[in-house]
Amino acid sequence: MRASLHYGEHVLPYEVRIQPGRVIRKVAIHVEPDGRVLVDAPESASEQDIHQAVGARVRWIFGHVAAAKERLRHVLPREYVSGESLHYLGRRYRLKVSLVPNAPTAVRLRGGHIEVVVPQDDVGLVQAGLQGWYRQRSRVVFQERVTAMAHSLAWLKGVPPIRLLNMRSQWGSCSPAGLLTLNPHLVKASRECLDYVVLHELCHLKEHNHSPRFYALLDKHMPGWQRVKLRLDSLADVLLRE
Ligand SMILES: [Zn+2]
Known part of the structure; x- marks a missing residue:
């Protein structure tokens, strides 16, 4: 179920997930990494209960939504430099770019790193290596x-x-x-x-x-x-x- 709440001049949309299988007594609010607001509610909660629970924490929610959007803004654009985070099979890795003159471009998984070896300092080579x-x-x-x-x-x-x-x-x-x-x-x-x-x-x-x-x-x-x-x-x- 989708719903929304007005707060000053802002509109806060949220998605309600009724959780019949789970023993939760209270409404739980999550802000997803992309800024979406998910509300888990027990089957017994009425729409009004849910709306009130969201309303009671509206400042907290707006703070987290703003932070998530800010983070996402910084994710863009990727720079392909050491330290950036990458995902593989559900895990997070750090990108490590190693410059080895005359070596062919190569990528390997090592511990918590995805290491890209490139023969010259060229972002395009790192990007192409990773995509491949x-x-x-x-x-x-x-x-x-x-x-x-x-x-x-x-x-x-x-x-x-x-x-x-x-x-x-x-x-x-x-x-x-x-x-x-x-x-x-x-x-x-x-x-x-x-x-x-x-x-x-x-x-x-x-x-x-x-x-x-x-x-x-x-x-x-x-x-x-x-x-x-x-x-x-x-x-x-x-x-x-x-
Ligand atoms: Zn389908």
């Missing part, structure tokens, strides 16, 4: 996950072919003929998020639209997928920008 590395890793990881999942889904006769495509606002899609298109940026998300996207697309090979039968299939193979989707949605801005 993510693409190569995504090919390996996606193939592994799609293969593993395809074997457990009865309606698939084999492992569907995968195509990589950089997209601005979509993680994946699939064609009626069974070609799976996945966004290489997805390899930055956790395995759980990655599996959710793959499963969503593989379910479309049985149910070609978002019908109740489609969601029943998704529920059966990944109970609680909604929570995973919310987490992925909240990270989308950051992961797609890197």
Whole structure:
């Protein structure tokens, strides 16, 4: 459920998630990294209760929303210099740029760092090296996950072919003929998020639209997928920008 609250001349939109399975007695308010306001509420809470709980903390919320937006503003644009944060399979790493004259551009994962070796001080080389590395890793990881999942889904006769495509606002899609298109940026998300996207697309090979039968299939193979989707949605801005 979406709602909003007026505060002075500002409008604060928020999204309410009713949590029937969880034992929470109070309304809990979260500000996501992208500045979205999520409100978890027990089933017993009325709309008015929720509105009041949000109203009581409106100054706190505005402070955090402003801070999140400020942080995001600073994320843009990436400079490809040592110390910047990068994501891979749901973990955060620090970028380390190493200058080695005459060496070929290379990328490796070492401890908490993703190290990019470049022969000269050139941001373009670092950027290209990282993009190539993510693409190569995504090919390996996606193939592994799609293969593993395809074997457990009865309606698939084999492992569907995968195509990589950089997209601005979509993680994946699939064609009626069974070609799976996945966004290489997805390899930055956790395995759980990655599996959710793959499963969503593989379910479309049985149910070609978002019908109740489609969601029943998704529920059966990944109970609680909604929570995973919310987490992925909240990270989308950051992961797609890197
Ligand atoms: Zn879909």
